[in-house]
Amino acid sequence: MNTYKLIKLNKSIKNFRLKFLGLFLLHILKRRYLAIHFDPVNACNLRCKMCYFTDKGYVKKLKGIFPQDEIEYLGEAFFKRALKLQIGCGTEQTLYKNISKIVETASKYNVPNISLTTNANLLEMEKLEDWVSKGLSEIIISLHGVRKETYETTMAKGDFEKFKNSLSIISSLKKRYPLSLRVNYTFNEDNFSELSEFYNTFGKYDIDVLQIRPIIKLGNTEYNNFSLKKITPIYNEVLQGLIDDSKKHKVMLLAHNIHQINKRSSMDSVINKYVYCYISPSDLFDKKFNWKEDTYETYAKRVSIGKQIIRDAISSRSKILSYQNDKLNYEIN
Numbered sequence: 001m002n003t004y005k006l007i008k009l010n011k012s013i014k015n016f017r018l019k020f021l022g023l024f025l026l027h028i029l030k031r032r033y034l035a036i037h038f039d040p041v042n043a044c045n046l047r048c049k050m051c052y053f054t055d056k057g058y059v060k061k062l063k064g065i066f067p068q069d070e071i072e073y074l075g076e077a078f079f080k081r082a083l084k085l086q087i088g089c090g091t092e093q094t095l096y097k098n099i100s101k102i103v104e105t106a107s108k109y110n111v112p113n114i115s116l117t118t119n120a121n122l123l124e125m126e127k128l129e130d131w132v133s134k135g136l137s138e139i140i141i142s143l144h145g146v147r148k149e150t151y152e153t154t155m156a157k158g159d160f161e162k163f164k165n166s167l168s169i170i171s172s173l174k175k176r177y178p179l180s181l182r183v184n185y186t187f188n189e190d191n192f193s194e195l196s197e198f199y200n201t202f203g204k205y206d207i208d209v210l211q212i213r214p215i216i217k218l219g220n221t222e223y224n225n226f227s228l229k230k231i232t233p234i235y236n237e238v239l240q241g242l243i244d245d246s247k248k249h250k251v252m253l254l255a256h257n258i259h260q261i262n263k264r265s266s267m268d269s270v271i272n273k274y275v276y277c278y279i280s281p282s283d284l285f286d287k288k289f290n291w292k293e294d295t296y297e298t299y300a301k302r303v304s305i306g307k308q309i310i311r312d313a314i315s316s317r318s319k320i321l322s323y324q325n326d327k328l329n330y331e332i333n
């Protein structure tokens with residue numbers, strides 16, 4: 001089942017106890033439920049002004065490259081239980097030397113959804129075709145401006161022409177491979193209204209999914225206007241235009257409704273405690289996992305994941321509310 005169908009299924013289950021019981025069944029039946037979010041390199045070629053890559057203190061600490069000879073172990077330890085492998089979450093993965101091996105390993109373990117997030121400034125046809133032919137099923141591209149000037153100002157060091165060229169390359173590959181293209185647009189008070197021009201500029205590319213999402217504070221960043229006050233009065237009008245245009249272009253639109261842009265948390269995210277699994281050269285989802293000794297199975301048995309899920313299924317609503325975060329805090333149009 002593809003990722004978006006699973007997200008819809010999760011959203012359709014309103015009762016959190018049922019969400020945890022479903023997860024418990026997947027766990028004891030040894031089925032796939034992990035969403036592995038993997039950043040193999042802690043670096044980026046751009047300096048987007050809303051991103052922690054403009055926070056000098058943060059960047060000094062953000063170092064490291066995942067050893068290529070540990071990719072096989074990563075696969076053996078996690079991929080049998082992975083519903084999704086997201087390569088690239090908070091850094092730029094096209095800087096990593098061996099994406100090919102990661103995709104190949106995920107395919108070997110039959111991970112059903114293998115996705116790559118990128119700023120699309122370093123994509124090359126040959127490399128991309130290699131990854132796609134080995135099983136990469138989705139490319140997610142980050143975008144912070146519809147107009148060239150906004151793009152290149154907000155995504156410092158970014159090149160709008162290279163970005164559009166990457167969209168052309170991906171659109172042409174989509175004619176030959178089962179590949180999905182998603183664009184993630186982060187908006188703030190200064191780039192929001194440009195969204196009404198989105199399809200004038202990008203309508204000719206073969207985009208499957210567009211997500212728009214509000215700026216969040218990621219540290220001491222160069223752009224530091226986190227207010228959405230100017231956006232609120234025009235939000236519904238711009239959103240409705242985007243919903244209509246997305247329908248015409250057969251694009252799935254993921255967007256907060258007017259209440260969600262200020263709420264910043266969602267009951268749909270509570271199972272992320274067990275599903276979301278972040279791995280990078282400097283971070284591991286749980287310190288209790290013994291790297292290079294454990295597999296997910298040995299870890300889950302030792303820390304009694306099954307019992308923990310059941311305990312949550314019968315917990316008080318107030319306890320479960322404390323697990324909420326901003327993930328999945330959007331509507332699917």
Ligand code: SF4
Nearest residue numbers: 044046048051053119
């Ligand atoms: S491309 Fe992504 S990771 Fe790189 S600076 Fe921009 S937002 Fe941050």
